[in-house]
Amino acid sequence: MTRPDDQFGKNRFATIAVGAAESETHPQRSGMNDVVSPIHLSTTFEWGSGEYANEHDYSRESNPTRAALEEQLARLEGGEHALAFASGMAATSTTMLSLVPPGGHIVSSDSIYSGTEKLLTELAAGHLGVNVDFVDARDPKNVAAAVGSDTDLIWVETPTNPLMRLCDIRTVADIANDYGILFGVDSTFGSPYFQAPLELGADIVVHSTTKYLNGHSDSIGGAVITNDDGVFEQLAFAQRTGLGNMLSPFDCYLVARGVKTLPARMEHHEANAMVVAEFLESHDRVARVDYPGLESHPQHKLASEQMSGYSGMLSFEFDGTAIELEAFIKGLEVFTPGASLGGVESLIEVPSLMIPDEIGHGEATAAIPETLVRVSVGLEDADDLCEDLRTALP
Numbered sequence: 001m002t003r004p005d006d007q008f009g010k011n012r013f014a015t016i017a018v019g020a021a022e023s024e025t026h027p028q029r030s031g032m033n034d035v036v037s038p039i040h041l042s043t044t045f046e047w048g049s050g051e052y053a054n055e056h057d058y059s060r061e062s063n064p065t066r067a068a069l070e071e072q073l074a075r076l077e078g079g080e081h082a083l084a085f086a087s088g089m090a091a092t093s094t095t096m097l098s099l100v101p102p103g104g105h106i107v108s109s110d111s112i113y114s115g116t117e118k119l120l121t122e123l124a125a126g127h128l129g130v131n132v133d134f135v136d137a138r139d140p141k142n143v144a145a146a147v148g149s150d151t152d153l154i155w156v157e158t159p160t161n162p163l164m165r166l167c168d169i170r171t172v173a174d175i176a177n178d179y180g181i182l183f184g185v186d187s188t189f190g191s192p193y194f195q196a197p198l199e200l201g202a203d204i205v206v207h208s209t210t211k212y213l214n215g216h217s218d219s220i221g222g223a224v225i226t227n228d229d230g231v232f233e234q235l236a237f238a239q240r241t242g243l244g245n246m247l248s249p250f251d252c253y254l255v256a257r258g259v260k261t262l263p264a265r266m267e268h269h270e271a272n273a274m275v276v277a278e279f280l281e282s283h284d285r286v287a288r289v290d291y292p293g294l295e296s297h298p299q300h301k302l303a304s305e306q307m308s309g310y311s312g313m314l315s316f317e318f319d320g321t322a323i324e325l326e327a328f329i330k331g332l333e334v335f336t337p338g339a340s341l342g343g344v345e346s347l348i349e350v351p352s353l354m355i356p357d358e359i360g361h362g363e364a365t366a367a368i369p370e371t372l373v374r375v376s377v378g379l380e381d382a383d384d385l386c387e388d389l390r391t392a393l394p
Contacts, residue, residue, distance in 0.1 A: 088208025
């Protein structure tokens, strides 16, 4: 299982993440040969013509710091175009609402982030009349059965939040191609380091940069990467003119800084997650562990084929009462109970306890067990993480 570096040409992933390739396209940033791309906070830029022309005029339309990040993200995903948005949901909603017309049709995996589910059921379907079919995308046949000539977009998460289910990206991409349908993948949990959806045939990749790409829990953002020129033009118009939901220069700087350590962080996240997953799987108060890196995961083979690593996210079902589960969470010292994921610190979340209003209760989407615990394994010492769990588990 190796990183598919061929898509990056002469520079491999870690080299691109650090930014060494930037010198090829920006030999003299600001005339100072900056090693780190500077933060351009100006809202407007002086107009010039001829040899004094400036590619930037107004920061909503284009900003040098954002342009540098978008170029960096495109290279990481092996894509032609990238756009940086104000949040992961801004990236997702702009993609869906720009590419699917009112009254259109979306086929979505039934295990998705709760915010995406609300976007589909309450905004797309409720206000724009979009027909949304949720299917169990673990079996590509379910996707094939739901699509038709009127379908505008297939949307999946893989691995999914929080059930850690996988979708066969290559097979679904073939289905989309057969019908001429756009295929979008939320690859936030995998990160560009462990998963390359464009290489597997997807048309669009979406990330919450808040998570692994930034990696330090200090910036909210999102990104869309594509090779499709037409898709890029539609999304760029929506980002810059229609909705104006671009990422700020300072947040672009933070994400770009985080990306430089993405390979090292992801290797450490994965190593720690495997240790934690194996510990939990052996504990008698844990009914089931969902981690694609475990051979017990029903889609472990698929994960090994389409991912170059298993990332740092896992979930498990606690074997006990809700009261015991709350006591377990309160007994943790190294793990921080809280939402979000992908930072250097280990976070733990019980959706039914901490965010009950965000959990989908619709019949069309996958049910989340009341005792499900989602774990974002950070970069602490793995032995300390296991000892914290061991001490807190009843």
